[in-house]
Amino acid sequence: MRKELLVFWMLLFSVTSANAQVSIGIGLPDVSIGINLPLYPELEPVPGYPVYYAPQLNYNYFFYDGMYWVYQNDNWYASSWYNGPWGLIGRADVPLFILRVPVRYYRQPPGYFRGWQSNSPPHWGEHWGNDWAQRRSGWDHWNRNSAPAPAPLPVYQRNYAGDRYPGADQQRALQNKNYSYQPRDAAVRQHDQAQRVESAPSAPRAGTQGAQQGRDAAPQELQRANQPPLVKPSAPTPSHVQSTPRPDGELKLAPPVQQKSPQPQQRDAGQRQREQQPQQQQQQRETVQRQQPEPKVRGPEAGAQERGQENSRESGQGRGRENDREDAGGRGQDRGR
Numbered sequence: 001m002r003k004e005l006l007v008f009w010m011l012l013f014s015v016t017s018a019n020a021q022v023s024i025g026i027g028l029p030d031v032s033i034g035i036n037l038p039l040y041p042e043l044e045p046v047p048g049y050p051v052y053y054a055p056q057l058n059y060n061y062f063f064y065d066g067m068y069w070v071y072q073n074d075n076w077y078a079s080s081w082y083n084g085p086w087g088l089i090g091r092a093d094v095p096l097f098i099l100r101v102p103v104r105y106y107r108q109p110p111g112y113f114r115g116w117q118s119n120s121p122p123h124w125g126e127h128w129g130n131d132w133a134q135r136r137s138g139w140d141h142w143n144r145n146s147a148p149a150p151a152p153l154p155v156y157q158r159n160y161a162g163d164r165y166p167g168a169d170q171q172r173a174l175q176n177k178n179y180s181y182q183p184r185d186a187a188v189r190q191h192d193q194a195q196r197v198e199s200a201p202s203a204p205r206a207g208t209q210g211a212q213q214g215r216d217a218a219p220q221e222l223q224r225a226n227q228p229p230l231v232k233p234s235a236p237t238p239s240h241v242q243s244t245p246r247p248d249g250e251l252k253l254a255p256p257v258q259q260k261s262p263q264p265q266q267r268d269a270g271q272r273q274r275e276q277q278p279q280q281q282q283q284q285r286e287t288v289q290r291q292q293p294e295p296k297v298r299g300p301e302a303g304a305q306e307r308g309q310e311n312s313r314e315s316g317q318g319r320g321r322e323n324d325r326e327d328a329g330g331r332g333q334d335r336g337r
Helices: 001-024 124-128 131-134 156-158 167-176 186-199 206-226 263-289 300-336
Strands: 051-054 059-065 067-072 075-079 087-089 243-245 251-253
Touching: 001 156, 087 186, 124 131
Parallel strands: none
Antiparallel strands: 051 059, 059 067, 067 075, 075 087, 243 251
16 A cells, blocks of 8 residues: 555656646756757758758757757757757747748657648647647747748857857857847747846855855964964164163163153244244344434534534643643642752
8 A cells, every 4th residue: 555655656746747847938058958069050041931940950950030949859949059058948938930830841850740741830739738729829820921031140150160169158258249139039038038147157145155254264263263372573672772780680771761852832932932033133123223322413503613612622621731730840849948
């Protein structure tokens, strides 16, 4: 009984996984489908369709709206470069004009294509079931005279073959530089955006980055904790430091004499005193000039008066000298008697 239940759950799980795989819309461009093209393939247009096919390849290989499309093992794959990497496309997201390509242009048609008309598209509704047919209702009805023009081929990729074939991280840069076409089909644009996101460098999430920084910081903290303490080298003794001998023979260094720099107030006072010295000297010169008597202007009368005063002084001095001589002579006569 247990074995039967186990087998039942395994079958149920496998069916659920298969249904989930069918519902995939656009897969990441990292699927290997066993196609390895050493050179750029020769592509020819499908008459009346905006699609190219590769008549020289043994693959169901097409080009539509700026991308390459391959049908293999009942799945559709797409890529922006002729040799992949390929992305899985869900059945509900395959472009309409890819589904409408006639059977005759499939170079490796599967066995269930037998009996279908070569000039008509495959019977996808019959093959994939009513659910798909209802979701893609009207896919095989269109105005054949209003089909859009095919997209230009990215022939620049012919220069990248063999060992020169670029990786996924370089393909987007080369395409942006050499191929300016933008897809018109909504499904193709969706897959092109998915490839752009996949090829862009992913930024680390905040939580992951913080955890990584924490892991990187832990060994550093442990290493710093195990390191011996650093011994700072002693500063050299300045030349102006004096040493004082001690009784026990050990030299004792006297504290260095620090030269005090003048305080800002002292500097300001000295500067003001220097500025005031020229003013004080000027004031002293003016005071001395004011104290000196002004020179008198002498006229004729003043000159005669001065000459009279000088003559009177001279006559007075002469009479004084005569009187002195007479007095001296009298005193001499008295002494003789």
